Amino acid sequence: MNVSVIGTGYVGLVTGASFAFLGHRVCCYDVDLAKIEALQKSIIPFYEPYLEILVDEQVKKKQLFFSCSLDEFFAQSDIVFIAVGTPTDPQSGAVDMTYLKKAALEIGKNMQPHRYYVVVNKSTVPVGTHQLVEELIKESLQVSGTKDVAFAVASNPEFLREGNAIEDVFYPDRIVVGTYCPKALALLEELYRPLIEQSFTLPSFCPQRPQNLGRVPFVKVHPLSSELIKYASNAFLATKITFINEIANLCDLFGANIDEVSLGMGLDQRIGPSFLKAGLGWGGSCFGKDLKGLIHDGKKMGYAAELLQKSLQNNYSQRSRAIYKLQQALKTLRGRRIGLLGLAFKAQTDDLRDAPALDLIEKLMESDCTVKVFDPVAMENLKRLRPQWPLVYAIDEYDLAEGCDGLILVTEWKRFHGVDWQKIHSLMKNPLLIDGRNFLDRQRLEAFGFVYSGIGR
Numbered sequence: 001m002n003v004s005v006i007g008t009g010y011v012g013l014v015t016g017a018s019f020a021f022l023g024h025r026v027c028c029y030d031v032d033l034a035k036i037e038a039l040q041k042s043i044i045p046f047y048e049p050y051l052e053i054l055v056d057e058q059v060k061k062k063q064l065f066f067s068c069s070l071d072e073f074f075a076q077s078d079i080v081f082i083a084v085g086t087p088t089d090p091q092s093g094a095v096d097m098t099y100l101k102k103a104a105l106e107i108g109k110n111m112q113p114h115r116y117y118v119v120v121n122k123s124t125v126p127v128g129t130h131q132l133v134e135e136l137i138k139e140s141l142q143v144s145g146t147k148d149v150a151f152a153v154a155s156n157p158e159f160l161r162e163g164n165a166i167e168d169v170f171y172p173d174r175i176v177v178g179t180y181c182p183k184a185l186a187l188l189e190e191l192y193r194p195l196i197e198q199s200f201t202l203p204s205f206c207p208q209r210p211q212n213l214g215r216v217p218f219v220k221v222h223p224l225s226s227e228l229i230k231y232a233s234n235a236f237l238a239t240k241i242t243f244i245n246e247i248a249n250l251c252d253l254f255g256a257n258i259d260e261v262s263l264g265m266g267l268d269q270r271i272g273p274s275f276l277k278a279g280l281g282w283g284g285s286c287f288g289k290d291l292k293g294l295i296h297d298g299k300k301m302g303y304a305a306e307l308l309q310k311s312l313q314n315n316y317s318q319r320s321r322a323i324y325k326l327q328q329a330l331k332t333l334r335g336r337r338i339g340l341l342g343l344a345f346k347a348q349t350d351d352l353r354d355a356p357a358l359d360l361i362e363k364l365m366e367s368d369c370t371v372k373v374f375d376p377v378a379m380e381n382l383k384r385l386r387p388q389w390p391l392v393y394a395i396d397e398y399d400l401a402e403g404c405d406g407l408i409l410v411t412e413w414k415r416f417h418g419v420d421w422q423k424i425h426s427l428m429k430n431p432l433l434i435d436g437r438n439f440l441d442r443q444r445l446e447a448f449g450f451v452y453s454g455i456g457r
């Protein structure tokens with residue numbers, strides 16, 4: 001099939017590259033010319049394991065193209081994915097639909113007569129957006145006077161995680177599709193067939209298929225339900241983490257160990273083991289944005305989603321646990337030198353959107369600390385994002401530790417396991433280590449002489 005993807009962010013680019021790999025011809029579009037020119041040379045604007053090599057392979061095979069304007073390829077598309085950003089409007093808390101509306105109008109403007117298109121919303125959008133997209137396309141067709149175009153709109157949310165994008169897209173837990181139109185549904189089922197049947201082999205350097213996956217459920221639902229499934233899934237996952245963080249804070253008081261509590265809880269099949277890792281709270285581009293969007297839209301309909309509001313608030317206060325622990329250990333923070341091990345909102349990404357590290361740095365600076373930072377991939381992003389912050393950028397973990405009164409592990413980068421902790425200990429002024437991700441081996445660190453504090457362990 002010919003597939004067009006509007007928007008080359010995380011979701012758009014991974015979607016485009018994966019459908020190209022599965023044998024479809026794909027063109028990804030973006031209004032950002034510099035980005036498109038870079039992508040044509042297989043330069044990816046963010047860090048995501050395996051993606052660059054996958055894109056490069058498909059570009060060379062002429063299965064994957066990039067363009068700035070909806071061209072001839074677009075006109076011949078069978079399926080058009082909308083994967084543009086839907087950020088939070090900082091003033092109102094509503095979802096900013098500017099890019100999505102523009103994309104829908106642009107799609108309508110460029111549709112050709114005597115063709116059938118399935119327009120699929122992959123962006124995370126407020127419930128009811130499929131109707132808006134349909135109206136905007138119709139409006140655009142009227143303006144351009146294009147006749148005899150048939151199209152259907154579908155909702156098909158994406159559940160990929162940054163840092164695990166390839167694994168999540170090729171081995172999904174489910175594929176959700178919401179549409180009224182049987183023809184659109186049939187085309188989408190056909191498009192997704194290799195993923196549903198798992199009838200493909202990824203190159204050996206990519207993550208391999210989990211053993212017990214089987215056939216992937218293709219969930220056909222009403223478009224309104226499909227849109228809500230995405231919001232509800234993210235709200236649930238975010239709240240599950242916030243829940244376990246609260247239990248971790250109680251563990252600190254009771255002297256219990258949160259790793260053991262999570263293990264014991266997670267073995268109950270009704271609870272499940274994932275997303276029970278306590279720490280400094282979640283970050284990233286989705287959870288906060290989607291919780292806010294859902295709360296805002298509920299309010300518009302006259303409903304106060306109090307659990308979700310509390311879940312959001314508690315996540316932000318959780319970030320201060322590290323500051324509280326520093327304060328308990330050091331008494332005063334003024335004039336202290338504190339090092340942050342990791343900046344990204346999680347490992348395997350350079351993404352700093354809503355990253356707990358940003359809040360921590362601000363709070364430490366407000367307390368008159370000197371802040372040193374180190375992250376294997378996210379430091380350039382921080383320099384670009386907050387050029388005015390007077391931070392000390394360390395070249396590695398040892399440079400970071402030098403002269404520090406305390407270290408906070410903020411991101412669970414695997415390489416932090418492999419550092420010479422004895423050397424780190426000898427370089428620090430005061431060997432205090434706050435493990436904000438419960439990632440390191442407490443006993444080992446204490447044997448080196450560290451004063452170790454995790455979150456609930």
Ligand code: UDX
Binds near residue numbers: 160234277
């Ligand atoms: C999330 C959803 O998982 C994904 O389905 C959706 O499409 C986009 O939003 P992502 O934000 O990329 O994905 O990362 P995820 O792995 O879900 O982690 C989100 C945050 O939760 C990170 O800050 C992570 O450190 C934190 N987290 C995750 C925990 O604190 N504890 C956990 O047990 C799991």
